[in-house]
Amino acid sequence: MAEENLFEGLPSTAVSDGLQGYNHMKNGVYPLKEKWQLSGPAFTVDVSGGENLSLLKAIRSASEGDVLVIDGKGERSVAIAGDFIIGLAKTLGLKGIVVDGVIRDLEAIRDLDFPVFCIGTTPVASKKNEYGKLQVPITCGGVVVSPGDYIVADVDGVVVVPKEDAKDVYMKTLDKIAKDEKREKEIGNDPKKARKYLEQY
Numbered sequence: 001m002a003e004e005n006l007f008e009g010l011p012s013t014a015v016s017d018g019l020q021g022y023n024h025m026k027n028g029v030y031p032l033k034e035k036w037q038l039s040g041p042a043f044t045v046d047v048s049g050g051e052n053l054s055l056l057k058a059i060r061s062a063s064e065g066d067v068l069v070i071d072g073k074g075e076r077s078v079a080i081a082g083d084f085i086i087g088l089a090k091t092l093g094l095k096g097i098v099v100d101g102v103i104r105d106l107e108a109i110r111d112l113d114f115p116v117f118c119i120g121t122t123p124v125a126s127k128k129n130e131y132g133k134l135q136v137p138i139t140c141g142g143v144v145v146s147p148g149d150y151i152v153a154d155v156d157g158v159v160v161v162p163k164e165d166a167k168d169v170y171m172k173t174l175d176k177i178a179k180d181e182k183r184e185k186e187i188g189n190d191p192k193k194a195r196k197y198l199e200q201y
């Protein structure tokens with residue numbers, strides 16, 4: 001079983017605030033269904049030039065609760081996985097998949113209800129001719145991800161919390177959520193209070 005999941009259920013926006021705006025994925029890594037969100041420790045995969053054998057090996061090697069984070073190099077011409085491979089990850093209790101690459105079998109993946117974050121789709125399958133590397137530091141969506149870093153992803157995007165900073169970022173995230181809630185509660189729907197708040201700017 002994977003280690004404790006500190007960031008379970010927290011929004012990516014608050015965790016980003018806890019990270020002071022650093023370490024979010026770019027280049028359009030988004031969930032295939034708006035409602036999908038996920039968090040958990042990263043199991044990293046560095047695929048090698050259009051193959052997905054490494055992904056199959058990663059699914060076999062990862063622990064329940066892990067998030068597979070795949071350095072797909074932004075490749076759009078072949079799909080890292082389809083509903084069959086993603087179904088295997090779901091069956092083995094993984095949390096979800098984040099890839100700066102594309103998938104295929106979109107409708108069937110949406111029906112699986114297993115969170116997949118990626119940059120698009122293509123009908124073309126990957127080759128099964130060589131292996132990349134597992135559990136090494138990778139880059140995904142422009143962010144360095146090391147094995148065990150925490151991933152927090154939802155419709156707003158994907159943030160990566162370095163594991164050595166996890167406790168500190170967690171405390172800052174809770175603090176920010178509490179401050180935001182207090183501010184919203186104080187103002188409510190009162191136009192006078194809203195104006196008074198804005199007067200400071």
Ligand SMILES: O=C([O-])CC(=O)C(=O)O
Nearest residue numbers: 081082083084085125126
């Ligand atoms: O077999 C593949 O490489 C991709 C695929 O279509 C699936 O996983 O369903």
Ligand SMILES: [Mg+2]
Nearest residue numbers: 082083084105
């Ligand atoms: Mg398929």
